[in-house]
Amino acid sequence: MSIADGIFIDMCKDILENGVSTEGEKVRPKWEDGSDAYTIKRFGVVNRYDLSKEFPALTLRRTAIKSCVDEMLWIWQKKSNNIHELNSHIWDSWADETGSIGKAYGYQMAVKHQYKEGLMDQVDRVIYDLKNNPYSRRIMTNLYVHQDLSEMNLYPCAYSVTFNCTKEKDSNQFTLNAILNQRSQDVLAANNWNVCQYAVLVHMLAQVCDMKVGELVHVIADAHIYDRHVPLIQELIQREPMDAPDFWLNPDIKDFYEFTVNDVRLDNYQTGPQITNIPIAV
Template sequence: MSYADRVFVDMCEEIINRGTGSQGMEVRPRWEDGTPAHTIKRFGVVNRYDLSREFPAITLRRTAIKSCVNEMLWIWQKKSNNIRDLKSSVWDEWADEEGSIGKAYGYQIGKKYLHHTDADGSPVYMDQIDAVLYDLRHNPFSRRIIVNMYNFDDLHEMHLYPCAYSMTFNVTKNPKSGRMVLNAILNQRSQDVLAANNWNVCQYAVLLHMLAQVCHMEAGELVHVIADAHIYDRHIPLVQELISREQFPAPKFWLNPEIHDFYQFTEEDIRLDDYQYGPQIKNIPIAV
């Protein structure tokens, strides 16, 4: 059965059975009817996925792989903070009348900074994803290949503080093939487990595969660290039904091998083959 399913089920059971609730406390999120949106949570959840073994899409229900990759590319490739550049409607609640979500996510990825000086001492400015690509190709064993979207100077101009806020990349070596292996840690301050967990896992698994391919590496391990992994009160019965379902083998992941430039990837260059899954959960209430 799918390893991602087992991780998801274990995490949900841990939250429901051993988590702490926010009932009786003042909370920021509200349901559409204005009712406080309380949660039950676990602190410091760490999930590991070996991408060399299988792709971590759950089979309990379908993860819309092309939609989640479109959102990931909207941030990391287009470096956009405007929902008019995004195909899905997942950010509509946080956009202003011009479509902007403020100085969040793609805006932070695209900000340039002084990365290094070249041979003649001239300054070289890069944004965060270009710096990652440069370092993976020129200094792969650096322990400083980090992307951070939690910029305190700009928080007041973000319509939502970044949830998945940093990636730390680390390269190892495959002793059998001799090839370099790209690994990453995804740090997330907060996660709505039902609505976003596998969506985020699949996004960053695809990102890791893409970066590995264009940097001539193998995809290795994705470590997902969630500070506050929570299930909303109105989601609990939905989650309980979901994790009781039949599980299927993991799908096979395909990434277009002809793409060697990160900026040429689209959601059409990825595919999940032999993907079996349970019925979708429709109309999940979202707290804002």
């Protein structure tokens, strides 16, 4: 079975068996009917994915790879905070009448900062350092900008990525690793979505910087399963996992800003049935 399925199953079992319930407590999220959305939560979940061994897409149910890549590129490549530049509707609940989600996500990526090497935004700084300073321990992005939080329609969940390069003995090529830090995650709705997004990002950056892919480490401060998701999760983790899909990234693309969703593909991707109409707390 795929390694990613095993990681997901173990995480969900741990949350259900050892997590803490927020039922009856004061919580912010609400269901569409206005009732409180309670969770079973686990603090400090850390999952490691070796991207050199497999692409970590779940087979228990299908992850829509083109849609999740589209959202990742919306943030990292388009550096946009307007849903009119996004092809899915996942951000509709947090957008204003103009389509803006405020000074969040892509907005922060587009802000230019003065460095001694010149004026760059966060994405360009990452690419510059990967190409010029691969052993730097300062290659990271941060979307959690306190001075702008009041103007964000949703505080960033996946808020920081730290990149780290290693080189195997007798190798002339660097290996690119990354840590994704997430303050909060709805495990059913978003876990594998985020994992696949940042796995693709590592593959893309490795390719344009002439590196190999290494590990993606996913750190989740508050990993939770909503009360109305519990039976869905229980059914999902009882399914039989299948083999991991084959990942394809267009090898002709050498500029990060030239990638499109059509340059990413999962071949031989066999999965269990999709779970539809997942209730989302806002």
